[in-house]
Amino acid sequence: MKVTEELLKEKKKTDLNFSDGIILPDGDYRPISKGGHLHRLMELLPQSEDEIWKLIPEDDSPLFWLIEKTGCVLTDYNNSLGMKMTAEQQRVFDAMRRHGFITDDYYDLTKQREKVRKEREEKSEK
Numbered sequence: 863m864k865v866t867e868e869l870l871k872e873k874k875k876t877d878l879n880f881s882d883g884i885i886l887p888d889g890d891y892r893p894i895s896k897g898g899h900l901h902r903l904m905e906l907l908p909q910s911e912d913e914i915w916k917l918i919p920e921d922d923s924p925l926f927w928l929i930e931k932t933g934c935v936l937t938d939y940n941n942s943l944g945m946k947m948t949a950e951q952q953r954v955f956d957a958m959r960r961h962g963f964i965t966d967d968y969y970d971l972t973k974q975r976e977k978v979r980k981e982r983e984e985k986s987e988k
Contacts, residue, residue, distance in 0.1 A: 863890065863892065863893075864891070865891045865958065867957065870961040871961070874961055879893070881937055881939040881958070881963040881964050882899075882938055883937050884899065884932075884935065885937060885944075885947075885951045886932075887933040887934070887950070889948070889954050891954055899925065899936045899938075900924060900925055903925075903928040903931075903934060904928065907931065914928075925943075926975065926978075929943065929944055930945060930975050933948075935947060935951050935955060938964065939963070939965070940967065941965060941968070942964055942967065942969070943971065944969075944970065944971065945972045946970060955968070
């Protein structure tokens with residue numbers, strides 16, 4: 863769903879849970895219907911949920927791993943979480959913030975994910 867000013871004005875009147883969702887790298891917004899952010903992210907990958915669980919390293923956060931793999935930004939009223947945003951994601955994030963669906967609290971996981979990747983590489987070299 864492409865987020866527009868008109869959509870946000872309408873949703874503000876009718877859907878108080880519209881803040882819970884994900885912003886895809888192309889700026890498409892997908893609200894969370896059931897199952898939470900984790901399951902919404904899994905729906906984006908071609909593998910089954912069981913196969914995805916096997917791919918996630920045991921020493922990693924499943925949510926962080928899925929954010930990195932999908933490139934999505936997770937939105938919630940209190941805060942949002944993702945990697946370095948694309949211009950399209952930033953546009954949607956800013957519009958949702960202006961309309962009061964989300965706060966401007968954004969946790970950028972880019973440095974954390976780089977650290978995890980580096981530690982994993984060093985571990986595999988040993």
